[in-house]
Amino acid sequence: MPKQIILAAHFPGVNNTTVWSDSRSGSQIEFDSFEHLARTAERGRFDFFFLAEGLRLREQRGLIHDLDVVGRPDTLTVLAALAAVTTHLGLAGTLNATYHEPYELARQLATLDHLSGGRAAWNVVTSPGAFFGENFRRGGFLDHADRYVRAAEFIEAARTLWDSDGGDFSITSSQFGIAGRFGVPRSPQGHPVVLQAGDSEGGRELAARHADAIFSRHHQLEDARVFYRDVKQRVIRHGRDPDSLKIIPGVSYVLGDSDADAQEKAHHIRRQQVSPQTAILLLEQLWNRDLSGYDADGPLPEIDPRLDEDDTIIKGRAGMYPDRLATAAEWRALAEAKKLSIRDLIIEVTGRQNFIGTPARVAEQLDEYVQTGACDGFILVPHLTPAGLDDFVDQVVPLLQERGVVRTEYSGGTLRDNLGLAKGR
Numbered sequence: 001m002p003k004q005i006i007l008a009a010h011f012p013g014v015n016n017t018t019v020w021s022d023s024r025s026g027s028q029i030e031f032d033s034f035e036h037l038a039r040t041a042e043r044g045r046f047d048f049f050f051l052a053e054g055l056r057l058r059e060q061r062g063l064i065h066d067l068d069v070v071g072r073p074d075t076l077t078v079l080a081a082l083a084a085v086t087t088h089l090g091l092a093g094t095l096n097a098t099y100h101e102p103y104e105l106a107r108q109l110a111t112l113d114h115l116s117g118g119r120a121a122w123n124v125v126t127s128p129g130a131f132f133g134e135n136f137r138r139g140g141f142l143d144h145a146d147r148y149v150r151a152a153e154f155i156e157a158a159r160t161l162w163d164s165d166g167g168d169f170s171i172t173s174s175q176f177g178i179a180g181r182f183g184v185p186r187s188p189q190g191h192p193v194v195l196q197a198g199d200s201e202g203g204r205e206l207a208a209r210h211a212d213a214i215f216s217r218h219h220q221l222e223d224a225r226v227f228y229r230d231v232k233q234r235v236i237r238h239g240r241d242p243d244s245l246k247i248i249p250g251v252s253y254v255l256g257d258s259d260a261d262a263q264e265k266a267h268h269i270r271r272q273q274v275s276p277q278t279a280i281l282l283l284e285q286l287w288n289r290d291l292s293g294y295d296a297d298g299p300l301p302e303i304d305p306r307l308d309e310d311d312t313i314i315k316g317r318a319g320m321y322p323d324r325l326a327t328a329a330e331w332r333a334l335a336e337a338k339k340l341s342i343r344d345l346i347i348e349v350t351g352r353q354n355f356i357g358t359p360a361r362v363a364e365q366l367d368e369y370v371q372t373g374a375c376d377g378f379i380l381v382p383h384l385t386p387a388g389l390d391d392f393v394d395q396v397v398p399l400l401q402e403r404g405v406v407r408t409e410y411s412g413g414t415l416r417d418n419l420g421l422a423k424g425r
């Protein structure tokens with residue numbers, strides 16, 4: 001029997017992935033939008049619905065990045081509301097372990113697991129930088145390594161709380177010293193599903209030790225295979241069954257009547273995602289300079305990126321380019337070789353579209369990834385909110401069902417059942 005493909009639906013976040021200017025794009029905050037995407041995913045018998053987390057609107061040149069003005073509503077509130085209008089779909093929320101507290105989050109997730117009949121999932125992130133911490137009382141006080149120490153202790157603490165079955169608990173670790181009574185009885189999954197997103201050594205180790213799944217950025221076939229092997233070996237080193245950690249990259253797709261038609265649509269979508277103004281903003285994120293005077297249809301700046309990391313003009317994207325000069329050199333070489341303008345280059349080097357073609361071609365490629373050890377499934381990131389998944393569910397899912405690699409009906413009661421994960425202790 002072929003391996004089953006995990007499918008999840010990513011509600012587009014506050015960035016230029018969503019083509020907000022498209023007349024079919026709707027609100028990013030009204031409940032109708034979340035409901036539409038979730039119901040569509042459930043119609044396609046997806047495993048789960050996924051929300052990212054942005055705790056603070058990013059800033060650029062002292063202003064809120066225009067594409068972020070929309071903001072994001074609170075994750076757990078949205079998921080709780082969705083629990084009432086769906087029946088089988090898993091509900092996954094990204095919630096950072098750096099600023100939240102275990103008692104608070106474990107209660108919320110256990111409650112969501114109860115309300116949804118065993119469908120809650122938590123995507124653990126450590127948050128990209130101190131900028132976000134300023135929104136919280138304690139501020140951004142942890143460096144990268146300590147954020148992962150805290151995340152590991154956080155997950156262990158949450159599991160202790162879930163295992164307490166509403167009873168007494170006492171937790172002492174380097175980050176936490178808490179004791180009391182949990183107050184929420186054991187939830188249907190025992191432990192809500194734990195995903196992890198974070199790609200460094202620390203991130204991979206955290207996942208290999210503690211997570212049920214990884215939301216990854218490795219979506220190019222060869223790169224995905226290398227990542228898959230690396231992480232599964234880590235899981236084995238930690239004495240776990242490699243199948244107990246699912247690897248699920250976020251991917252985008254474009255469908256067309258023919259492969260050529262899909263390529264043309266893909267090109268059009270990329271140009272909408274990267275307007276001239278967005279191209280300059282994205283270039284500034286590497287250059288760390290005000291480039292508003294540059295023409296997006298012209299060549300790259302001759303001046304080098306500014307390296308003062310303590311004074312970045314981008315707040316909330318720290319660490320995105322660890323070696324600005326090296327990346328700038330790569331971009332220059334590419335622009336030179338292909339005769340690309342700033343906008344063309346940005347289209348090429350950011351936000352690659354992963355699966356482009358007829359529904360049959362896309363179904364075949366998705367299946368190839370999973371059957372040949374590149375991943376265990378996909379978190380699909382549509383470019384339209386909220387209807388971006390409609391065509392995938394109508395056109396690609398039936399082909400995957402014919403191949404016998406996705407379910408035609410839900411059989412399991414909980415998200416853990418559907419993902420083939422053991423019940424939490």
Ligand SMILES: Cc1cc2nc3c(=O)[nH]c(=O)nc-3n(C[C@H](O)[C@H](O)[C@H](O)COP(=O)(O)O)c2cc1C
Nearest residue numbers: 052053094125126127128197198199200203215216
């Ligand atoms: C695929 C992926 C998705 C992420 N999504 C979020 C998110 O929604 N919110 C957030 O605050 N951080 C997110 N992060 C950032 C992580 O929290 C982490 O802080 C960052 O990747 C730095 O850790 P690393 O060096 O281990 O990658 C994401 C990271 C990855 C790789």
